[in-house]
Amino acid sequence: MAGSKVKQDMPPAGGYAPFDYKRNLPKRGLSGYSMFGIGIGIMVFGYWKLFSWNRERRRLQIEEMEARIALMPLMQAETDRRILRMLRENLEEEAILMKDVPGWKVGETVYHTDRWIIPLTEELFNLRPRKEHLQKRFGFKWYV
Amino acid sequence: MPFVDLQTRLGIDADKWLLNQSSLQPRQNAARCHAFEKDWIECSHNIGQTRSKKECQLELEDFNECLHKKKTSKRLYAIRQQRDKMIKEGTYTPPPCHSGQANPSP
Numbered sequence: 001m002a003g004s005k006v007k008q009d010m011p012p013a014g015g016y017a018p019f020d021y022k023r024n025l026p027k028r029g030l031s032g033y034s035m036f037g038i039g040i041g042i043m044v045f046g047y048w049k050l051f052s053w054n055r056e057r058r059r060l061q062i063e064e065m066e067a068r069i070a071l072m073p074l075m076q077a078e079t080d081r082r083i084l085r086m087l088r089e090n091l092e093e094e095a096i097l098m099k100d101v102p103g104w105k106v107g108e109t110v111y112h113t114d115r116w117i118i119p120l121t122e123e124l125f126n127l128r129p130r131k132e133h134l135q136k137r138f139g140f141k142w143y144v
Numbered sequence: 145m146p147f148v149d150l151q152t153r154l155g156i157d158a159d160k161w162l163l164n165q166s167s168l169q170p171r172q173n174a175a176r177c178h179a180f181e182k183d184w185i186e187c188s189h190n191i192g193q194t195r196s197k198k199e200c201q202l203e204l205e206d207f208n209e210c211l212h213k214k215k216t217s218k219r220l221y222a223i224r225q226q227r228d229k230m231i232k233e234g235t236y237t238p239p240p241c242h243s244g245q246a247n248p249s250p
Contacts, residue, residue, distance in 0.1 A: 089239075089241050089242070093227075093238075093239065093242065094223055096236070097223060097226050097227050097230060097236065098222075098223065098226060101222075101226060104222075110209055110215040110216055110219060111206050111209060111210075112202040112203075112205065112206055113183075113206060115179065117210075118176075120213065120216065122213075122216075122217070122220055123216065123220060126220045126223060126224060127223070127224070127227060127238065127242045128242050128244070129242075129243070129244045131244070132244065
């Protein structure tokens with residue numbers, strides 16, 4: 001109805017502002033090549049750090065090993081003295097214990113040779129409390 | 145094949161490495177009874193089994209003893225039994241070094 005004075009919802013004066021209706025996909029960000037470059041660069045940096053720290057760790061490991069090697073004679077001497085002391089104590093106790101047993105030769109070796117044979121832990125800890133024997137055999141474990 | 149030592153002829157080591165304890169071990173770690181086994185093998189080498197059983201009996205006994213420790217265990221057991229018997233009778237008290245005073249310093 002032309003010419004009616006009804007209040008209607010009309011666009012503002014001057015029309016609406018212009019807006020994008022066409023397709024708009026802007027190029028932005030880094031290119032693919034540079035992203036690869038950054039990734040590879042970070043990896044190369046990481047590898048370099050890794051290898052140099054591994055070299056440092058190897059140097060530290062060598063130092064620890066050399067300390068162990070330097071201490072080895074002392075450790076071996078202590079172990080040997082301990083073993084000999086325990087064998088001596090066992091021998092004396094055996095002499096006391098088996099005095100009245102007929103046909104028993106104290107300290108006889110079961111082998112036919114007189115070579116030094118490394119004693120077993122059973123031999124060393126034979127007369128000691130069982131707890132010590134178990135602790136010697138199973139106290140130290142490589143696994144956790 | 146018995147008289148043809150094929151592996152030595154060919155210079156290879158197909159299974160010799162696993163036949164004896166006394167053969168070359170990884171990292172040259174000697175076996176526990178290496179010496180006894182070496183003695184026995186050297187004694188009984190090249191003389192055949194019948195002769196070896198007669199002549200190398202001591203070495204074989206020592207080797208078996210090292211492997212199984214039967215005589216050693218028997219001896220230790222006898223000593224332990226005697227000690228327990230004497231403790232029960234009251235004629236023996238273990239000395240301090242054998243009673244758990246833990247100071248095995250060298």
